[in-house]
Amino acid sequence: MVESKLTLEKIEEARHRLAGVAHRTPLDFSATFSEMTGNDVFLKLENMQKTGSFKIRGAYNKVMSLDEKDRGRGVIAASAGNHAQGVAYAAARAGLPCTIVMPAGAPISKIAATRGYGSEVVLAGGGYDEAYRLAVELREKSGAAFIHGFDDVDVIAGQATIALEILEDLPGVEAVLVPVGGGGLIAGISFALKTLRPEVRVVGVQAAGAPAMLLSWRKGRLVETAHASTFADGIAVRRPGRVAFGIIRQCVDEIVTVDDEETAGAILMLLERSKLVVEGAGAVGLAALVYQKTALRNARTVVVLSGGNIDVNILSIIIERGLVKTGRYARLRAVLSDEPGNLGKLLAAVARTRANVISVAHNRIRPGVPLKQAEVELSLETRNKEHIGQILEVLARAGYRPEIIA
Template sequence: MITVDNIKEAQKNLESVVEATPMTKAPILSENFNSEIYLKKENLQLTGSFKLRGAFNRIANLSKEKRDRGVVAASAGNHAQGVAFSAQHFGCEATIFMPEATPLTKVSGVKSYGANVVLTGENFDEAYEASMKFCKEHNKEFIHPFADDDVIAGQGTIALEILKEVPDLKQIIVPIGGGGLIAGIAIAAKSINPDIKIIGVVASGARGMKESYKAQMPIDSVSVRTIADGIAVRDVNPKLLNIILEYVDHIVEVSDNEIANAVLFLLEKHKLVVEGAGAAATAAIMHEKVDVEDSKVCSIISGGNIDVTMLSQIIEKGLVKSYRKMNLLITLRDKPGSLTELSEIFRDCGANIVQIDYDRDSIKLEFGEAHITIALETKGEDHQREIKEKLKQNGYRYKQI
């Protein structure tokens, strides 16, 4: 069994390498819920994720003989970077198996630490199977991303830092993929304060651990699909489930839309670049999946290695949902001056045109017509309503897209 003493030993191993990441109050969330809500910013950790803690502790505890044979890991990205960094630190070879769809930023991060990368499979579990086969064939040491005592102990050091700063904390809210993070945090936190509540958060597209927690037996997900690739784990590990059943008080789920909202909120209001998995705990607070009213709560921001393309999509959709951007398909008469007349309406309404496309060849158009696809910067729902009313008054046919 892993104990708080193991976690304190791990903390000693990590002292010279791992950052004691900032833990700061989230003023807007705190005010909204009449609570003290803190963010533990593991997105600011070396390698951009908490995963460095467990990987470094595991490799630090290997014998020189095992290190010399080289290490192998499977990961959606963050564990891979933790293993690669740690292997480079100790001078051993690392081979990392990653799903084919892993964001480029994570693949590049792993390679930058000198590790060999093998892209294979549609998800973590398929990459894991390939890595285990490779490990046996080449007699190398496997560094499991979550089902390993040294890894779990390393992740648990986060709780030691949290409770050192806020000893009277009431709840810690933690994202769950494989379960190593919440297992380590729960063991450490409950050992220090048995009354503290540990709440897990899964993505709706990777619900295996939540279903297993409810049934009290491993139930693997049929399929996994979520923007939170760091917690996109299909299969439930019995070892981790047993720890979670003993130490975790509740598990909730959040949708991809809710995760995206939290990514945008943390970027805009807290100036934090956070990946989907890293935003899951905050999403659970924002969308009232957990009761945080009149409490002291810590949300774990587990990582910040988000693909720039995904971040761009989240920002764009967030702007549309918050009525700060408006996309319209408008039918115009195809004659000189028509576009100028249309743009004058937007000018008079105070809307800024940011993108425009012109189509006069669509078979859906009558002869003498053209389609304009236009993107506008707007100032809220009332502003968009005003623009649509002006278009109607001037006889334009349009569709909001």
């Protein structure tokens, strides 16, 4: 079977299929990130896409392009979550039975959403690559049509419709930053951009713990990594797609990586500064720009925020860690005499610093705490690191020996 190639005609066909199904997501100018990075920054809000991710574009286009014979036994896919929801939604629209194999560690919210569209969900151990292998085995037994998450021309054509919208909404675009996992998204976007506006610079961004595409791009051949270690599950891929890689080699100008701390910082900035909820994979492009992983300056730049399906537990940890890092949250410990009124005196000293007490833990039986004394842990809302220093100084002058524990 000869594999068809990606063309502008296929991308236009995909746009026609997606009309009335996928949202035309906003392209939002950010004064905050423009000032922060020295570029005119526009955010392509695919986190506001139906199912919470760009993945519905490619998944729906692929499912709806199947002929009757391929539809006969339903569809099957492997996914960490976003492609799963796109395929499940498309299969439900087409009235097809659907099986999705997901990593056992996939966010609960993504598993629940996929089941909510009526698909059967099978959980596999490990990450995406293990889920993919199991999906292939199940497909061989069932004969279902396999809907690949990134290494399929019709899927790539669906993702490429994002580039058409960018060019229409911002004709003067000079650079586009795109998250990279298996490569389907950046393959589609870069092909459309380079075909229509070859001067536009395309920068791919991977997680440092899952750099398979970067390594492949540098060596000029597909490279599989031993691990894909990142909380950005949507791009935790050990081996890039072959079809996608062929396009990327020709159309992408640069690939960079960001670590998980930088990605978490970008998530927190988007939440606080732009009131946008974005998952790890969706935030890597902004992280690369903010933390200067690419040399873009004074450029009209689009950052693709590819999805917003972040697990609330992960988001909670990112928020708390971010507050600690900036000095806006502190936990401290002090030992005081276990007598009536002493806890009140400690809290009164804290109150004089204008810190807000979030919680108090009073422990008189912890090993190591002398008899007739009690250990007190305070969680405090603070202004900054200087404010924390002032609190410690006030407590020390009051006779306590405070210790920061977070």
